[in-house]
Amino acid sequence: MDIKRNILLNPGPATTTDTVKFAQVVPDICPREQEFGDVMEFVSKGLTEFVGSLDKYTTVIFGGSGTAAVESMLSSAVGEGYVLIINNGAYGKRMCDIANVYEMNYIEFQSSNIEAIDFEALEKVIIENKDKLTHLATIHHETTTGLLNDVSRLGALCKKYNLDLMVDAMSSYAGIPIDMEKMNISYLASSSNKCIQGMAGVSFVIANIETLVKTKENKPRNLYLNLYKQYEYFKKNYQMRFTPPVQVLYALQQAIVEAKKETIEARHERYVKSCEVLWSELQRLGLRRLVDESCHSHMITTVMYPEVENFSFDDMHDYLFERGFTLYPGKISSKDTFRIANIGEIDHKDITNAMKVLEEYLIKIGFIK
Template identity: 40%
Template structure:
């Protein structure tokens, strides 16, 4: 068999995922796997074990893998976790928090939304007041890292209030898990949702839910979908020791297993967080020096992705700016804030300080930045 060379990336993906992966993660997909074979199921079971370990949990928690993008796992979690007589409170301050509300609406889940706009964290006083005056609320959901803006929401403070009133706490940690330390035990999180192609640095194809088994175990029959039934997926994985109900993305799963190994080799979540944070701090300092203004106050900024206001310059054109950077080897993200014109630059993936230095040099030489 001829040796396959992994081609170099024509550009770095400075996005919140899919993101730039290592050659070794990509090469892990070159072998075919059988979904029923014990060798493959052992890989799945190790992934499940590794995920609960990364979440700071021990016995009493489980990880359930789900085909599709991260949103599939969000929908699977919500539609399985919240029963017909349940009421979901959604804390939103960006597109992904609002997407939780959209899912609830589509699936006829009773829900209330607290939308604090794009630039403010959830209102904790309002949360406490609402839970105190609405005892029928059963679940509270929030996005940890809202990549609409790059805001990192205060899940510890939110969780303290949620547990004070005895509610089920759901955290969409899509763009933070694996890159920002999260301990589900300490934060009293019942469901944590993320995806293969974010901070763990795998490739797209599946998401996962890490759940408290005593809570998930009460959800049989809740799901409004066959393929997105989180309880049934969990039961099949438990009884089949790594078996999925329907065809699993085998190549993506193997790449994710390699990505988990590389996370450990880097020193774990704490060390990866340091790298992302270094990327982020350097980028912000240099962008400010060039006259760019970050959208968020420093206290709200995550190390995952940073939004910048478009320069108030008559010659600035985002598409030209984007294409100029792409020709130099960098792909950035358009803005997603309705109130203001912004663009976003991600700091996660197989990206290091030297890459951010090259990016800054490319921006400095662009005629469209000032």
């Protein structure tokens, strides 16, 4: 059976292999069976091993989008102390929204969504509040713009002031090499449908086991998303407390197999090469990028609207969509932008083909003569 291949240039869900898609076609099974427990064990350990050792780290899995994992991480890990949240994009703001909903103690550190974090200003805030701060939360790759935060430097800062670092690595995990121990990351949240190249529907938190166990005494703020309770139940028999998305986990198992075969380092190189081709083509077409290369992820590029009177993002989207390529709108209010992602099961040839179609559209509307 042939499946039409769409090139998704949106920042997730990403383009997947046919083998990942077909992995979902399995006999019906009760998720309490040992056979499915083996799948869950493979997935949990496989996800962990990409970023840390099994003796120090564990992966806690939830059914739900990536926000479920971030919400679980924040609401479960932070007790009566304060968390310092770095807000430099829509997803940093979402962390603040979560903290507000749970009436958590938090301090918001606002930072530019297109420039690197001012570490001198950040450290000043930490010093001013060091008696009450227990955690620092940040986005690794701010999907809003393609900005990449320096998590290694944040980890060193957290070590200096004895803070637990919580990282939303939604669109960096499995796309950028991460070493949780070296980076001093206590908790890392991600999902199944971005750089790991699985299907949407599973999210997870990878946690330092020693740090996670200490949260056992925290007053629960929720039921389904309680991180320690989910971990405690899972470690006994590799089952989730509540019904898991069975088929999506089979697909994730296959995605892990394929990621191990490619290696995260090689996948990152593939993404970077695609990005280099993309940037070269954008320059050739006369389109401007928003984020400077010095703090860019090389995985999602925010592009300024072409300066032509009759430009319409929806019209451009539809033109490319009809030809097998999906673009994504921008997510910042201050400038008119759209985004092009180069994650997923695509390569530089797909980017070149997409840019040819974009060039056709820009000629059509008179931006290119």
